[in-house]
Amino acid sequence: MQVVRTPDELSKAVLNRKGPVFLVPTMGYLHKGHASLIRMAAKDRDENKPKGTVVMSLFVNPTQFNDPQDLDKYPRDEEHDKRIAQEAGCDVIFAPPLEVVYPSGLQTTRIHVPKVSERWEGEHRPGHFDGVATIVAKLFHMVLPDYAYFGEKDWQQCRVIAKMVDDLNFPVYLKFGETVREDDGLAMSSRNALLRPEVRLKAPALHRAISQAAKAFSEGRPARICESDAAQAMLDAGFTKVDYVAIVDGMTLDPIDSPVPGVRVLAAAHIGGVRLIDNVAV
Numbered sequence: 001m002q003v004v005r006t007p008d009e010l011s012k013a014v015l016n017r018k019g020p021v022f023l024v025p026t027m028g029y030l031h032k033g034h035a036s037l038i039r040m041a042a043k044d045r046d047e048n049k050p051k052g053t054v055v056m057s058l059f060v061n062p063t064q065f066n067d068p069q070d071l072d073k074y075p076r077d078e079e080h081d082k083r084i085a086q087e088a089g090c091d092v093i094f095a096p097p098l099e100v101v102y103p104s105g106l107q108t109t110r111i112h113v114p115k116v117s118e119r120w121e122g123e124h125r126p127g128h129f130d131g132v133a134t135i136v137a138k139l140f141h142m143v144l145p146d147y148a149y150f151g152e153k154d155w156q157q158c159r160v161i162a163k164m165v166d167d168l169n170f171p172v173y174l175k176f177g178e179t180v181r182e183d184d185g186l187a188m189s190s191r192n193a194l195l196r197p198e199v200r201l202k203a204p205a206l207h208r209a210i211s212q213a214a215k216a217f218s219e220g221r222p223a224r225i226c227e228s229d230a231a232q233a234m235l236d237a238g239f240t241k242v243d244y245v246a247i248v249d250g251m252t253l254d255p256i257d258s259p260v261p262g263v264r265v266l267a268a269a270h271i272g273g274v275r276l277i278d279n280v281a282v
């Protein structure tokens, strides 16, 4: 596995191989969720003739952090990331420094994806999805992938990127990987490393609460009541603030009142100074 820092080095590394490029964008501090996306990409590479190249990008993108403290405390460990990426089947890590990605600083052209980016995370993290859409578009231009892989843990992010790809005609085929969970249900996330041990024990209440909301909604309980029950269950379990629990159409992310195919329950809440998000299907 090679580690490259610039688009030039990357294109040399990719051109030495034939076949498609399979991109897994990450901000590092890899966990089993990332590893499963890299394995998905490696499987697609191995089934293709000629095989092609799995590229994992590793870049903590400042323009998607609306809170500078959140950016400062974001965990980083490139050696650990190299090990996990290699074991999962990555061929090339593209880990550019800030000045390569944003050569003229952070006051840069930004992409705004209307509607799907504006609710939920969009309301609570102003500018977050503009930063995500912008960096993903830049990575698509720098890496020129044929396929790109994203985790469903960030359900709204998946919808934002899918709309951007449609709206701007990016010739990239998107693939989404299911959320990987710890044994107690907590969704794998780089931020879990920031949970103190006593807080970590309480954190699975988020997944329990939204799973219960999904079940109650499918059994006919009104959506808004399922949402407030779930928020209360999280607060009772030790979460300090619930940003939202939302029962939505999984594609448009609009709130819904009656069960239809493709419903998701989305939530974001704070515990021990860490903000966690999760979602489940109904």
Ligand code: PAF
Binding pocket: 025, 026, 027, 059, 061, 064, 132, 135, 136, 154, 157
């Ligand atoms: O999901 C992430 O880790 C990031 O939002 C992404 C897609 C790598 C863009 O920085």
